[in-house]
Amino acid sequence: METPNVKPKKTAKLVAALALSAALVSACASDRGGDAGVPSSGSGSGGSASASASDAKFGTLDSPCGKGDAKGSTDQGVSDTEIKIGYGDDRGFAQSPGLNKEMSDAVSAMIDWCNQQGGINGRKVVGTDYDAAMTNANTVMQEACGSQFMMVGNGFAMDQTAEQTRVACNLAAVPGFTVSPDAANGPMTYQGVPFPVDYANAAAWFQMGQMHPDLKNDFDLVGSTMPTIVTSLAKTRSMAEAAGFKLKDCGVTLNYQGEPSYVPFAEKYKQCGVKGLWTSRSPVPAEFNFFKAVQQVGIDPIIFGEATWYGNAAQQFNKDSGVLDNLNADMTFQMLENADKVPAVKKYQDLVSAKGGKTALLGMQSTSSFLLWATAAKECGSDLTRQCMVDELSKIHKWDAGGLHAVTDPGANIPAKCGLMVSLKGDKFTQAFPSTAGEFECNDKYLIKTDPGTWGTALGPDRISSKYMNPNVIKPKA
Structure with missing residues (x-):
């Protein structure tokens, strides 16, 4: 999802859509979990605790950490x-203190866990925790x-401002999430849960079709004036259509900054005969007010x-209101x-909670990427170079971080x-679906190609963004 060019004063109401919506990644952030503060762990020190037998596994994944002679x-x-x-996040953003801090909490805990086992092939992992504070x-x-x-x-909401710098210095990356198109398909970038611009996981719409097969002609998308959401909705429409939905077009567009009254918009949906609404917004007060109005006009x-x-x-909003x-x-995690x-x-909850950190979905996303990085680093052994890392990461085509999420490539x-x-x-x-808790439903048809008009960047034949490409970029060796 490409971040709009906005002044800092106007970003307070845009925070969730900038970083947390990240357009259709089901793993995207949630504020679930504890709010206890966690001390900064810039050193990545593993402390004095010795590794136990259980540390040799992370869920179903054999730990990539341990002693060695690299x-x-x-x-x-x-x-x-x-x-x-x-690693890092945007926790210092003044209008939303603590933004995405669960990401740094997770990486800090994973560094400690890894070092308690001996590091990577005997090398200690030393982390520097960066705070991009949205604009830095x-x-x-x-x-x-x-x-x-x-x-x-790491996860920085305005990663498009840093991508040219990263590529120019050949800083390979395994981020927790990406936002801008050029970062999502950037060179030397691999993610535990990929979110490329040219493919999308449409499982949610296929599953909704199974849950409510009688409503396939009765859904509409909640429109918005925010450019990132406009782009997101175009992708969403293509996914819904692939799943057999014939969406209504009720002509409703909401001002992202809010409306004096949402009742007229709710009335328009009522007149349109809507029985289902998709929103690309996050759970913010303006969105709650909109759904209150929907209930007030008599539709459910x-x-x-x-x-x-x-x-x-x-x-918290629904506890007393019942509006939601x-x-x-939809979730991939x-x-x-x-x-x-x-x-x-x-395992994730235990490790982060032991350090007083916040547990949430984006924290699991960072955990997955750390484990992916560590798995590749282990394979490199003494030959730990960025070239080796790119080579090894490019070979990993089946990944679920020990069971944290659905299998990705x-x-x-x-x-x-x-x-x-x-x-x-x-x-x-x-x-709610599938009926057995802890299970995912999978199908090859859920993976769809997206319209190039929604990509926001030009891709080369290798599906990598060409915007900042240069002759020195590290590419996987054949």
Whole structure:
């Protein structure tokens, strides 16, 4: 999702759509979890605790961390004893303090977990925790370019401002999420949960079709004046159509900054005969007011949205109002409520909670990317170079981070072909589809190609953004 060029004063109401919606990645952020503060872990020190037998696994994944005899100052940030990686979020953004801090909390905890086992082949992982504070992503990247081996598990809402710098200094990356098209399909970039511009996981719409087959002609999309949402809705429409939906076109467009009254817009949906509404917005007060108006005019549609709706904000609003009792949100990650059924989720929660960190979906997303990075780094052994990392990462075509999420293809930058649906009743989320908690439903047809008109960037024959490409870019060796 490309971030609009806005002044800092106007970004307060745009935060969720900039970073947390990230257009259709089902793993996208939720505010679920604890709010306890966590101390900065810039050193990545593993402490004095010894590794237990359970540390040898992360869910179903054999731990990539452990003792070894890897040697050599093979690349920037790599020595006989250390590997320096950068990570971070936008927690210092003044209008939304703590934004995405669950990402740094997760990477910090994973660094400690890894170092307690002996690091990567015996090299200690040393992390530098960066705060891009929304508008300082390029400054962060400039600093990282001069010292870090790679960026790992990071997520910066305005990553488009830093992408040219990253590519120019050959700073390979395994980010927790990307936002801009050039970063999503950027060179030397691999993600645990890919979100390329040219492919999309349409599982949510196919699943909604199975849950409500009689409503395939009765859904409409909630329009918006925000450019990023306009682009997102174009992709959403193509996914819905691929799943057999014939969407209505009620002609409703909401001002992203809010409306004096949402009743006229709700009335228009009522006159249009809508029985289901998809929103690309996040659970913010303006959106709550809109759905209040929908209820006030006497319609009770199925509400359908992205994983951003799986969060405390929606729970708290619905606890007393009941307005969102028809809410459904699509997910590529396991629910936190499934920790008793999914060992990887419990492992994530235990590691982060032990450090007083915040647990949430974006934290799991960073965890997945850290594990992906560590898995490739282990394979490189003493030959730990960015070239080796790009080579090894490009070979990983089946990845679920030990069960944290549906299987993806990081090496080819292809999203999952699976999903699950959660629903809200009062302040409780439950898995609505498939019926067995902890299971995903998968199908090859859920992966669809998107319209090039929605990409926001030009891709080369290798599906990599050509905008900042240069002769020195590291590419996988054949």
